[in-house]
Each structure stands twice: as structure tokens, then as C-alpha cells.
Amino acid sequence: MATNRFICEVCNKGFQREQNLQLHRRGHNLPWKLKQKSKTEIPKRKVYLCPEPTCVHHEASRALGDLTGIKKHYSRKHGEKKWKCDKCAKRYAVQSDWKAHSKTCGTREYRCDCGTLFSRRDSFITHRAFCDALAQESARNPPPSLSSLGSHLFAGAGGPANNMTLGISSTAHSSAAADILRLGGSTTGGAGQFDHLLPPSTTTTTTSQQQFRNQPHLSPSSAAFFMQQDQNNSYQPFHHTLMQQQFSSDPNNAAGGGAAAANQLFNLGFFPNSSTNNNNATLFTNNNNNNHSGGGDDQHHHQMMMGSSTGGSVPLFSSSSSSVHQQQMNNMVAHMSATALLQKAAQMGSTTNSNPNATTSASLLRSAFAAGPNHNHNHNNQKSSSSQSSGEKQQHPPPPSLGSFGGSFFGDVDTNNGSNNLHDLMMNSFAAAAGNNNNINNNSSSMFDMEEGNHHNQSSGNNNNGGGSSNNKKLTRDFLGVGHVAAAVRGIAGTATSNISQNQQQQVGAALERSSSLDSERNNNNSMGSHSSFGGNPSFQ
């Protein structure tokens, strides 16, 4: 029995090797200072050199730490291998090595398709990645459509990992695809880890597969785990929901059907420049065409993948992605995204707003938009006024006047007549819009025209924007002319004059009636203007 020369000072446990003692000491959660042993305490330790001059450990810098270690090393490296395993052909020089091996020999085996046997799982996995035999097999099958290294790597590790139990195949993930059956867990257990990613039908990524194979160094990754997981977790509700959309009778169209259906409602010709019903029809049929014919390789591929396998690898995930794809297409074709709408709103204001100093809500939107993706714009200038508009360098900081804050889109605050006209015009324009499915552009422009027209009708000059004297009557006419929203927002006490006319007050009262929402909108804006001022807040009752 060798002496336990190394003693833990905390609990007095003894160890034969110093490294074991260190490991043990870690568990005591020693504070940092005590962790170090001072130089004075430790005597110079004996190290051992291998007597064999050609050995690496013959040098002082590569000396080994304890006697038994060096003895074993010498036997292993420079000694004769006298101990032989009975099950396999391995020979050992050190008896303890031999004993350890024979305990595990044959208990856990991984066999690659090429016939190599592995006892360690990790070496098995790494080998399979590069095994030539597998490369040939996979070259026969079209590789899957996953584009990244990581996805291959990981979906692999995730998938067959599930399948393999001790290298014995389980066909847990077997699916319709013969490939997957084979790969997911053949009885040889050597299915290509990465090939299970090859659901039948796919098109592309030969390149990625090859890329992958060419990479010399695979560090394990977690990327594809998530992809595979999606399949397992089955974003199926989504998938099924789509399947159940009654609009599509075509089973292949399941994914796109729902989307198409939902979008039919909006399929009234969203393209601003389209002006005929024909366009609508074309759009619609295009949608359908895409759905039914599975036009395009991607779609075809996706649908095939949908059909193919349900377990294991990519299919579920890509099925949802295929429907995603179609959904996306349909949605994009028929309907403007919210982001696009916001951008459009931001731009629209600029076209109708003559004064470059104006800080309309459109410009707000623009500056917010510009600040968002492009600049890391600090909106938190707490006391500075130009937080919004400073995103756009060309704008001067809006002056504090809030008078024009009554940025009424639709109405002339002062004259009822004017507003009525405006209101009627609005109604007409919308009605026109109703009648005519397609002329969005026309409608919007008519709105603008109308507003511009009213603009001119205004007695007061059109200068509510920013500049100096606030003129409550002058309201920015553009669609999104919320007026000096920025100014108001900053909470700066604008020196807006409040031209709160009697009209406005009455209108405020009227605003509460639901008789005319547009009217109230108008009045609303009137009171908005008045509120911007410091003095009276007539609508604050």
C-alpha cells in the first residue's frame, strides 16, 4: 500500500498523487488567498525523467510527477507488451491497463459502415464524418437543402444521437423515406450522422454538404439542434392549421392555401400603381399558380419535403418553412407589411409638406425609421428639442412654437364651411375608393389634392410649420401632418399662440357626439392645436 503522502489541510484526507489532492481541494470552496501555497511551504518537488534518451520525457521540461507514473510510462512506451486481451487482439505492457481494458472490451461498440470499430463515441462520430465509404453513399443521394455547416453538423448529432443506443440502431426516426430509414439507424448502426439530413427530394446544397466535408475541423455545435428540435416539437399545429384551410383542395397546396385564402380578402390590388382589375386578377391567379403548380424549385422541393418524412430531421421543420415560404409569398404579394406602411407614411408626409422645417408626424416617422436600422440614434436628449428630427440632418430643430400643432389632416379649423367642404370631399374620395378597386394611388392623391385645395382655401397663409409664429389656423394639410408633434412631444412649453376660436370650442363639444367621426376628428385636431398652447386648455374640462 503506497503511502498517502499528500494530505488535504482542510479535512486531512490523504492522496497518493498530488493532482488528486488538488482536485479534491477544489471542492472545499477555498477563498482565493488560501488557495495558493506559498513558495516557502512547498519543498522542491522531485520529478522523474524517463531514462530512455530518445523519449520526450527525457528532458527536464517534460518531466513527470511521480514514480509510479514514470514507471508505467516506461513500460508502455519502451517496454514489451506482455499482457494480451482475450477478446480482441490488443496487447498491453502495464497490467492495470490490461485489466481496465478487458472490463470494457466488447461492452460498448460503435461500428462504422466501413467496418472500423470504436469504443469511444466521440471518435466514432468524428470518424463517420469523414469516412470515405459514407461519402460515396451520400454522393449517390441528393443532399438536403440545408445551407449551413452548423446545421448539418448539429442536426446530425441531434438526430442519430436519438436513434443510436449504444451504437445499436434504433429506427425510432424511421420515416417514409428509405434514406432516413437507412440513415436514422440501420442495424449496422453506422448510419451517416449527417446523411440523415437527406430527406428524399431535395434540390440543392451539394455544395454545402461538400463544404462541410472539406472542413477539417469540426467543433461540435448546437445550431442544428434547434432545427431538429423544431421538427420534433412539431410546429405541427401550424402545419395542421394550414392543412385544414378549406380553401385549398390541393393537398400539395396545403401550406399555401391558408395564406391564399386569408389574402383573398385583401387581394384588391394592392399595388399602388396598378390600375385595372386585370392586375388583381393576375395577382390572384399568380398566387394560385404558385400554390398549385408549386412553381419554382424551392416550392416544389419544400412540398416534397413536406410529404416525405415526419420524424427525425429536417422535414417537419422545413415543412413549416415551406408553408412559411408560401405564406410569406402570398402575404407579400397581396398585402403591404406594416413596416412598409410605416415607411410609406413617413415618405408621404414629405411629399405634401412644403416647408422643409416642418416636423410632421411623417418626418417623425422618418427620423425614427432612419434612427432605427441605420443609426444608433440617441433619442434621449432629454432637454434638447431635436431628438426626433435630429435623425435627419437636414432638418432644423423645430422651433418651440406649437401653434400649428393642430395639424389637422382633414379640416380647416376655422371655417366650418371649409371643413364641411373638406369633409365632403373626403367622403367622396373614399366613396370613390370604394367604387374603384384599384386606384389606390389615385385615391391617395385625390386626398392630397383635396387637402391641398383646402390649403389654398385657407385664408391664413400656410405656415404652421415650424417657423416662428404659430398660426393655429394654418394646419399642415398633409396626410400625416400631425404638426408639431415633435415639439409637443418634447414637452417643451411651446409658445404657441392659441387661436382658440369659438368655433373650435363648439366643435369640441360636437366632438363628443358620434354623429360624425370625421368631424370630430377635425375638431379633435382643433383642440389639439389649442392644447399645445400653454394658456387655455379649453378642452380640458
Next chain:
Amino acid sequence: MAQLSPNPSNLGSPYPYLRELKSEERGLYLIHLLLTCANHVATGSLESAEVALGQISQLSAPDGDTMQRIAAYFTEALAERIIKAWPGVHRALNATKIKIPSEETMVRSLFYEMFPFLKVAFVVTNQAILEAMEGEKMVHVIDLNASEPSQWIALLQALSGRAEGPPHLRITGIHQQREVLDRMSHKLVEEAERLDIPFQFNPIVVSGGLENLDPEKLRVKTGEALAISSVLQLHPFLASHKNPNSRLLQRQGTLGELLLDQKDNSFDSASSSSSPPIGSPSSSQGKMDWFLNVLWGLSPKVMVVTEQDSNHNGATLMERLLEALYSYAALFDCLESTVPRSSIERLKVEKMMFGEEIKNIVACEGGERKERHEKLEKWIHRIEMAGFVNLGLSYYGMLQGKGLLESYGCDGYRMKEENGCAVICWQDRPLYSVSSWRCRK
């Protein structure tokens, strides 16, 4: 409350044409109305806001198109903000609201499923951890919000494939609900057994937010390599308690008082956002600093932070609302492009996750407003000040993230690198960022 649009009963006489509004026009109209209404609310013109809200409700709908949905949630938030001016009414309206934690967890996992953001974040996080832990024998990972077992299952699998064999892994998971942690523990232990990795899971239940976390409980041992993963957990620490809500919108609020309130607000948030010296008395700064200091004190070998990359912490309502409009428009667009409109899960995520966030951003102030998202560069600055050094993300990590995004199938998702951090965008709008840090000295 947003009604289905168009609602025939409401549109009896006045505006039949509203029914005919095309989606695009309606969307533009909604934007305009929203901004008007927000303006009114910001300036305290409650009557006008009331009118605007009414108009929007005729057009918005939680089950309509993207803009309709967004408008619905934003107007709900604005209405909530208005109601807060009557604290009694507000309290009464919310008196019977029951928070079901399991619902929240469910919504969170729906968010995980339906968007690639968390997955990409996990992938990048795991890769950063893997790289930092190369050669380590004892690895301890602290997950500040342990809700998705898949993240750590992936890490386990990756570790098991390591060339030098897996390390001894210990994961400390923090969450508000015991059940979530139990489930996670079960799954992780099972996976680790299968992979033959020495593994230990320590659950920590913390109620009421991470600020109540006791660092002692983390039991970080000397000699082990520590990794911290924080996914969307840092921004609530920016919530300051300086401005109690009651001052928010006084009923008869004179404009002066209102402005005063906003000024205080702006002062407060500004001080927190412009990073004054660490010893600043501002409480919001204090909490954030305190927590980052706690993390720094643990001496992690790597800390991976995932946060939203949007400026929703502006001083004033309009700033926040505008930014939020863009951000949530992007998020709703994501859903629109990937999930059918009739999906209940989508409605749930929109309502219970995004709707609540929007409500928080728009209607709450001071300590209540937890959703203080900020831009990446602010986070970078803040974390640097706390004593960390940006490790940057490896090429391979970025590659994996991008690969995952591509395989997601929807090409609106993009990922780019900025200052050594990964930023996940929808079209051009950055939404989430992932960055990896280590302790300085």
C-alpha cells in the same frame, strides 16, 4: 376595445366607405390616427384622445391584418395610459386580473417556437460557451432565465462531442416557477445520462424578478470555469422607481404639471441612458450597476448577453411610441409572414407577449416600466463600464446563427455583425442582439 372591422352596426350611417378601405389605405389611416392619438395623450388632451381612440377602434382589429393588429394593441396601451390618470378606476379595472404563470410560460415558449430569435441566440450562446470552455474540465453555467431545456440539451450534445471528452458540467437555472425548473432538470439530467456526461442541475427559484436573486445561492466554486447566459434579462434593471405612477396623468392635469412630470421622467431616464459615473444616485442606474457588479464579481469566463436592440426607453411617450411602432411592426410582420392569421398561437403571442410589452412601454412609467429596451451600443457601453471586455463572436458562431436563420425558411430574417456582436434583424430593422463578454482582469 378594438372592434372587428368593419363593424356593420357601428357603420350604420356614417361611414360605409370605411368598409371599402383597402388594407393599405386603412393602414396608413391607422398610422396617422395612432400618431394623432398618441400626441393627444402625450399632451394630456384626453378628450381628443378619446375621440381618436374611438375612430381607431373602428378600423383596428386583433385578428385583422398587421397594421390593424398593431393599432389594436397600441390603442389599448394608450387607453391604459389614459386610464392611469384615474388610479382608482385603473385599479378597479385590473382588480380581477389573475396572472397565470403557466400561461406566461406557455406564451414564452410559443415565442421560442415561432421566431428564430431565441434559437439563434441560443446557438450563438452555446458556441461562445463552447469556445471559451475549451480545455476546461469543470464548467459551471448560470442561466438567468432557464425556460428552454433545448438550449442546454444542445450544449450537452456539443460538449459530448468534444475532442478531449466532455467536462464535468454544472448548470444553475434561475426561474420564477418551480415547475419549469423541475421539468428542465428532468430533461437535462436524462440527456446527460444518455450522453454519459457528469452533470448536475441546480435550480434556483426567484420570485418577483432577478433583482431578488441572492448571489450566494449561486454557489460558484473556485476552480470551475463559469459561464453566464442572460437572455432578455438585463433590461428590467433599468426600471427606475423615481417617478411614481400617480403623477403620471393627472385628471385635470394642467399642462405645466404634466410637462413637469415628463421632464422628471426624461431627466431620470436620460441620466440612466447617458451613463453617468457609477456612483450616480439615480436609482435606475443603481440597480443595473448593482446587478452587473454582482455578475462581475462572479468572475465569469464568458458571459453572453442577448437583448432587444431597439430604443424603447426614450424619455417621452412619443419617442418610445414611434420606436415601438417600428419595432413591433417588424415583429408583427414576422408573424404575418410565417404564421396564418387564424392561428390562435399567433394571437396569443401577439396579445400576451407583444401586447403586454407595448402596454408596458407606452402606458407605464417609473418602476413599473420594465420593458426598457435599448440599443446595442448603449448596452455595450454599459457592460464595458461594469468591467467586462467584449470577446466578440467567432466566425463559426456567426456562421451557425446565419445558417439557422436561413434554414428557417423565411428570408426576411437577417443577421449581421456589429461591433463584434450579432444582431438579428427583420428586413432592415435590428431586433435582437447577442454579445459575448469576459471579465476584465
